[in-house]
Amino acid sequence: MSENKITSxxxxxxxxxxxxxxxxxxxxxxxxIVKLIAERSDGNYELKEATMYSSLRRLEADGxxxxxxxDGSQGGRRKYFKITEKGKETHANNISNWEYAxxxxxxxx
Amino acid sequence: MNEKxxxxxxxxxxxxxxxxxxxxxxxxxxxxxxxxxxxxKKEGKxxxxxxxMTIDSIGDIEQTVQEVANLTRSLERQVLTNLSSSDLxxxxxxxxxxxxxxxxxxxxxxxxxxxxxxxGSSFKSSDVREANFNNANLTDCTFSTLDLSNxxxxxxxxxxxxxxKSSLAGVTFRDITMTDVKLTMTDLSKTxxxxxxxxxxDFTNSSLEGLNLDHQTFIGVKFDxxxxxxxxxxxATLKNxxxxxxxxxxxxxxxxxxxxxxxxxxxxxxxxxxxxxxxDLSKVTVI
Numbered sequence: 514m515s516e517n518k519i520t521s522x523x524x525x526x527x528x529x530x531x532x533x534x535x536x537x538x539x540x541x542x543x544x545x546i547v548k549l550i551a552e553r554s555d556g557n558y559e560l561k562e563a564t565m566y567s568s569l570r571r572l573e574a575d576g577x578x579x580x581x582x583x584d585g586s587q588g589g590r591r592k593y594f595k596i597t598e599k600g601k602e603t604h605a606n607n608i609s610n611w612e613y614a615x616x617x618x619x620x621x622x
Numbered sequence: 623m624n625e626k627x628x629x630x631x632x633x634x635x636x637x638x639x640x641x642x643x644x645x646x647x648x649x650x651x652x653x654x655x656x657x658x659x660x661x662x663k664k665e666g667k668x669x670x671x672x673x674x675m676t677i678d679s680i681g682d683i684e685q686t687v688q689e690v691a692n693l694t695r696s697l698e699r700q701v702l703t704n705l706s707s708s709d710l711x712x713x714x715x716x717x718x719x720x721x722x723x724x725x726x727x728x729x730x731x732x733x734x735x736x737x738x739x740x741x742g743s744s745f746k747s748s749d750v751r752e753a754n755f756n757n758a759n760l761t762d763c764t765f766s767t768l769d770l771s772n773x774x775x776x777x778x779x780x781x782x783x784x785x786x787k788s789s790l791a792g793v794t795f796r797d798i799t800m801t802d803v804k805l806t807m808t809d810l811s812k813t814x815x816x817x818x819x820x821x822x823x824d825f826t827n828s829s830l831e832g833l834n835l836d837h838q839t840f841i842g843v844k845f846d847x848x849x850x851x852x853x854x855x856x857x858a859t860l861k862n863x864x865x866x867x868x869x870x871x872x873x874x875x876x877x878x879x880x881x882x883x884x885x886x887x888x889x890x891x892x893x894x895x896x897x898x899x900x901x902d903l904s905k906v907t908v909i
Binding site for chain 1: 647681
């Protein structure tokens, strides 16, 4: 992974939305989520396990995600996270909020 | 399964073990970390590097554990037990679950709470003499301004439990890992502590005169402004322990010199602070 990791609050503030995006594509398990975020950001953003689980637990409490036991590769069962209908709405909302903020920020920064 | 990884994670979660949501988080995390560790090994990293990178990927887990524990508390339906101002002398509460129970101003003399889960309960201004709290879960409980004389707390779970301004004469605390427990403004000179680990425990303004704290472990503990005359720490382990006196109190500084630290082990910080207070550290090992 790259040396200059962007660890700013700016990115961390969007953790929920990043996770919802990944889950809107497919059901995924914990390690898969952090790995995909590192890959897709070309190693520029490393989501910490702690941050991810904090976000997942919150999304679960809000009814945006659910989980179920799936089959693991090495014997153990894996916990798969799945987006709910409400989660899809939250994701769409977050995206439109971001588009709006981006337009405003581009004029201000 | 990588033993060191397991140990590390267990260490972080230890104070919260037993909280269902937290145990689940621990299992989720361990399975992720194991996979990351295996992948790093496959990439040709040695054990040590792989372990270091894996642990680094966790981030600020303490905060997440806290959040998850709090979230659970707000989600789980709370059994609210209000037994305030009741006469419950010699009652049997062994093994009960009474989260956030209120026992304010109650008479609980000789009551049996052994093995009970009393998380978040409060026992203010009650008579709790000779009560039995052995093996009870007393996480986030408040025992303040009350009489706990001759009660026992052996093997109990004490996390963020508050004992302040209470009478603890004849009380025994045996085989306990205390985490962030407050034992402030309390006379502990007739209290027994045996085989305990004190992590983040606060003894500020308490009297510990003549107390035997031999062979126990103190991490991040505060003995600020405490009465420490003739306390013994023989063979004890002290890390990051603070002994701050009230300004200009000759009594506090004189008392420090009477503490016995023979065969104790301590980190450099604690050693330096005590040396500055002219404590007798001739038989101390610095770790």
